[in-house]
Amino acid sequence: MKIFVTGTRGIPDILGGVETHCQELFPRIAEMGFDITIIRRKSYVKDTMTEYKNVRLIDIETPKKKSFEAIVHTFKAILEAKFQKADIVHIHAIGPALLVPIARLLGIKVVFTHHGPDYDRDKxxxxxxxxxxxxxxxxxxFANEVIVISEVINDLLVRKYGRRDCHLINNGVPEPEVCDYPEYFNELGIEKGKYILGMCRFVPExxxxxxxxxxAGICASDYKLVLAGDADFEDDYSRSLKKRSRECGVVLTGFIKGRKLHSLLANACCFVLPSSHEGLPIALLEAMSYKLPVIVSNIPANMEVGLPYSCYFKVGDVEQLQEKLEEQMEQRLRRIEYDMSLYNWDVIAKQVIDVYKLVLQ
Structure with a gap:
């Protein structure tokens, strides 16, 4: 079975939720004997790899313009898949899904994964x-089969389009790599257990x-706020966020992976995700895998994770968020056991393979 994957910027270690999803999922599927090719956007790639953990990589030139790059890349990827006689094209995210009918017209079977209603994003x-x-x-x-990563998205597609046969397959999270990195902490000027962690792209939502x-509203705190992430495209929002963060003494790490990120997750006081829009946030699942106390907005995607009521605050309510932060900092450093059984990547890989087999029946 030959499967081509598009809709992602690429792997490995490229910023983004879809990218993290693909980096974890497709090497596992390839390990089970399937022929997997991921089409990468060359403008995001900083390596010359042609293979990653048994996944073949093909780089395609695309304009690095947020309004056009996904469509241009997906169109070229579909043509490449047709040329190489792919059995299935697996398209990720709703922007690239615009071209699902073209793939079908070319006689290619299509699996579409809906990662969230991106049209709700402020950008x-x-x-x-x-x-x-x-x-x-x-x-x-028009996709042969549709995968959704949350019940919220599943309900959305039933209500809007009457499609009732979608496959609910959650995002996953790998086993945590608990470690220390004292040199990095010295570089950042932070102490173990004495910082709050935010981890995501620098976009308005x-x-x-x-x-x-x-x-900034918390007085006389010996804690730091650490923001791990950056913007894909530097804009007025990301520039103003960085400026305000520096004024408030916030530690900005930039986009990090590996030991640096693992050490921040392993030693944080708590993790915060104040989003107004999510599909099923991998960053939240990662924080939970490290047993961190979490503070998250009460949007449907976060509520679906099923955290205790005390973990949530009203989206956009800065005062309530500040109260939650103060409560967390007053408590002794603690770790929480979450049920992560729904988010096992090995199980998820088998569920996706079942969808591929269904497509080709």
């Missing part, structure tokens, strides 16, 4: 939101500006 203008909504429609109606303002 998109009217035209882009319209195209994303159309992409959701095209993917849901993540509401990191609310977290910064809430932290």
């Amino acid at each position: 998109w203008g009217f035209f882009a939101k319209t195209m994303l909504k159309l992409g959701e429609r095209m993917g849901t109606i 993540k509401n990191l500006h609310h977290l910064v303002e809430a932290f």
Whole structure:
């Protein structure tokens, strides 16, 4: 079975939730004997690899413009899949799903994974939101099989398009790599257990500006706020967020992976995700795998994780977020055992393979 994957910027170690999803999922599927090829966007790739953990990698030139790159890349990827006689094209996210009908017209079977209604993101203008909504429609109606990563998304597709045969397959999280990195902590000027961690892209819907303002309102604290992440495209929002963060003494790490990230997750006081929009946040699942106390907004995607009520605050309510932070800092450093059984990547890989087999029946 030959499967081509598009809709992701690429792997390995490229910023983004879909990218993390693909990096964990497809090597596992390849290990089970399937022929997997991921089409990468060359502008994001900083290596010359042609293979990663048994997954073949093909790089395609695309314009690095957020309004066009996904569509151009997906179109070229579909043509490459047709040329190489792929059995299935697996398209991720609703923007690239706009081209699902073209793949079907070329006689290719299509699996579409819906990672969330991206048209709700603040960064998109009217035209882009319209195209994303159309992409959701095209993917849901014309894909042979549809995978959704949360019940919230499943309900959305039933209500809007009447599609009732979607496959609910959650995002996953790998086993935590608990470690210390004292040299890195000295570089950042932080202490173990004495910092709050935020980890995501610097885009408006993540509401990191609310977290910064809430932290800035806490007086005489010996804690630090650490933001791990960056923007794909530097814009007015990311520039203003970084400026305000520096004014408030926030530690900005940039985009990090590996030991640096693992050490931050292993030694944080708590993890905070104040988003107004999510699909099923991998960053939250990662924090839970490290047994961190978490503080998250009460949007449906976060509520679906089923955390205790005390972990949630009203989205956009900076004062309530500040109270939650203060409560957390007053408590002794603690770790929490979460039920992570739903988020096992090995199980998820087998569930996706079942969908592929269904497509080719």
